[in-house]
Amino acid sequence: MTEQQTVTVADVAEPAPEPVAEPAPAPTAPRRSRRVLRAVARWTAAVVVCGGVGAGTAMGITALDREDVPGLATESDGRWEYPQLTLPALPVDRPRPYNDDNEGEVHHADVRQLLLPAPVGATVDPKTDGGFVSTDAYLSLYGKEYRADMKQALADSALRHIAARAWTTPDGTRTSIHLLRFISVPYAQQYHDDTLRGGYGTVGIKTLPDGVEGFVMDSFTEGVKVRDTKAEAFWERKPYGPEQTRWAYVQAGDTLALITQTRKGEALAVPFQQTVTLQNQLLG
Template sequence: MTEQLTEQPAEEVTASPEAPAPAAPGRARRVLWAVARWTAAVVVCGGVGAGTAMGITALDRSDVPGLATESDGRWEYPPLRLPALPEGRPRPFTDDNDAEIHYADVRQLLLPAPAGATADPKMNGGFVSTDAYLSLYGKEFRAELKQALADSALRHIAARGWTTPDGTRTSIHLLRFGSVAYAQRFEDENLRGGYSTDGLRTMPDGVALLHMDTFTEDIEVPNTRAFAFREQKPYGSEQVRWAYVQAGDTLALITQTRKGEALDVPFRQTVTLQAQLLG
């Protein structure tokens, strides 16, 4: 059977309502101008925000109001420079300087005082006597140390001292010997040789108990070795901290004394910088 296609009856088409008249040209321009202004405002605000964020990111923390970093206690030292050598003389740790001698003036190897410090007129960066150096140790050690220095080819002792506004008194003594062998032997046999839980072979004047610090293990200055100590409680109204830095023919003694407690940060800083000058 053949399927017959039937034609659907045509739907009645009614007239559509009249379309709205187009907006007047003036009103259209006003709408477009308002949209453009809002778009520009959003872009500008976004740009200002991004620019501010980038500006703050680029600043150091101490430059941003309210975000300044407090001082960690370090002193402000002047820039350090190695002194010039006499013509034709090598640096202490070169292949042609077996005795590891510092040919530069030992006085120029002393660490300078930090900003704001008051210089000690008795230790102004010049040479001092053996007795002045020995006065740092207990009276019971001085005679033996004096003889050991006489036997150790000691050449010079240079010293510098200062007091900072917080009351910390610092002294640095540089002992220059005839060679690295003399410097090492004097330190090993007369200063640190006898270290135990309650003392060294020789102790600073007035110190009865000590504690050995370990921060010197982190001082990565080639050709130097450093050992540091602090007075252990109970002690009097002041605490003493001291360190030895041996570099070639020169031995440094750094001491700091302060009422109440000798602070850790400036002591470590001072020892490290003096080691850098000698190394």
């Protein structure tokens, strides 16, 4: 209700008595009728005012975020606090991977600068802090029974290099991100489809992280919309040992990302999904 429309008790005028030729006592019934009318008018005005105030308050509360309303603030939902993310600068006259003039979907930026930084409060692994790592270091994340075949596949797939970063958060979650950059998109896709998945279009997984025996596909990646990239995620199903593993792949042009998180007891879903989504966005 606007200010001009606000009704108060003072705005309700009392009807003036009709002039009479000479004083005479007013009839009882009309006086009572006028008192009733005045009472009704006052109550109507009060109801309108209160109703307007109540509606305004309700609209104000629904327009606020939950944490802005006293008594309704919520605790953290488990997301980590990451530094502000920015895309790295490109060499002169080089386009982003999915620009129309980049048909090869090549990442011209230094792949090390496309690694997600560690969140606030995390302890970074000094041996895996955003630089290039060996093929063997990457393969150590997988079960021993897969490593020989994977190493040969990488040798055959024209792999350029692998950049990696790893950290541990105060709750004990260990995270690692490896970005494998290939010489072209077909090689990256072939390695993913044939070596990791066991063939194009297969639902199963050919290679599993070290210690993982059974898995479930995580559907949250269906809601991650980054142009021309594809993300798929998995989590280790019960029964598992003293810790659980979650992992994900992101296909982005000539680059393939592996994100893993392991935690004693249970690897939490929220920080894992957040980490995968942010890394996907950096590659998009």
